[in-house]
Amino acid sequence: MNQTPLDRSQVDRIIENALREDIGGGDITTNLLFPEGIRCKAVILAKEEGIIAGLPIAEMVFRKLDKNIVWDEKKRDGEKIEPNQILAEISGSQRAILTGERLALNFIQRLSGIATLTSKFVKAVEGLSVKILDTRKTAPGLRILDKYAVSVGGGTNHRFGLYDGVLIKDNHIKFAGGISRAVRLIRERAPKGMKIEVEASTLDEVKEALEAEADIIMVDNMTVENIKRAVELINGRAIIEASGGVTLENIRRIAETGVNSISVGSLTHSPRALDIALYMV
Numbered sequence: 001m002n003q004t005p006l007d008r009s010q011v012d013r014i015i016e017n018a019l020r021e022d023i024g025g026g027d028i029t030t031n032l033l034f035p036e037g038i039r040c041k042a043v044i045l046a047k048e049e050g051i052i053a054g055l056p057i058a059e060m061v062f063r064k065l066d067k068n069i070v071w072d073e074k075k076r077d078g079e080k081i082e083p084n085q086i087l088a089e090i091s092g093s094q095r096a097i098l099t100g101e102r103l104a105l106n107f108i109q110r111l112s113g114i115a116t117l118t119s120k121f122v123k124a125v126e127g128l129s130v131k132i133l134d135t136r137k138t139a140p141g142l143r144i145l146d147k148y149a150v151s152v153g154g155g156t157n158h159r160f161g162l163y164d165g166v167l168i169k170d171n172h173i174k175f176a177g178g179i180s181r182a183v184r185l186i187r188e189r190a191p192k193g194m195k196i197e198v199e200a201s202t203l204d205e206v207k208e209a210l211e212a213e214a215d216i217i218m219v220d221n222m223t224v225e226n227i228k229r230a231v232e233l234i235n236g237r238a239i240i241e242a243s244g245g246v247t248l249e250n251i252r253r254i255a256e257t258g259v260n261s262i263s264v265g266s267l268t269h270s271p272r273a274l275d276i277a278l279y280m281v
Helices: 008-024 028-033 055-065 094-124 143-152 169-178 181-190 202-211 224-234 251-255
Strands: 039-046 070-073 086-094 131-133 166-168 196-200 218-222 239-243 261-263 276-280
Touching: 008 055, 008 094, 028 094, 028 169, 039 055, 039 094, 055 070, 055 086, 055 094, 086 094, 094 131, 094 143, 094 251, 094 276, 166 169, 166 181, 169 181, 169 196, 169 261, 181 196, 181 202, 196 202, 202 218, 202 239, 218 224, 224 251
Parallel strands: 131 261, 166 196, 196 218, 218 239, 239 261
Antiparallel strands: 039 086, 039 276, 070 086
């Protein structure tokens, strides 16, 4: 499995912002109840099956609050987990563990939910030569983590942002005066060798994108029958990405049309958090 490497400096900034948001001037409840210097132990426990993701981020949260925390990981990101499995054991400052509990779990639960959902889509197309891609429909400020979780679940990252790939969408086409003109302008101005992807929602637009020699054609919100026709029209002259309205129920049929990849927005815009808890022991 090719997991996307985590840029720890970016993750560190995300955690710093999240801690400021959650703690503010201090954890009033914990600080009033418990004096400094008390040490304790805790476990992070799976409450349901799935694919675990986010354990390294949780460790970073606790280390921000107690640099001497002892973190003993029992599972690794990308592994399947079952109910009542211990994912990590923690020992250190009682205040740090209680204060960091919710934030650490928020990261693990969300990222594990993304990884678990992604793995279901990947499994649905097992045996077919097609990639499952994510999109830019991520939680604002958490894109690096959301896309990491997709890779943990076996998916492939599409572009990370507007800065690292050309994708000419419907509104670009409208304001540029058509697919042909949009592709021509970008090809004249883009760095040499940069791939140009065009969104096409009709077979006529597919034909226009082909004539414009787009490198990648995204067939967007098409019926399975029209996707088949688009694949026949393109006939290997461009990479084909299917997108729009993709579900676990229809992804196999879409994949069987012969597309090269399928992008699924729901991987990151509406994952269900995995049930994971922290218990003092």
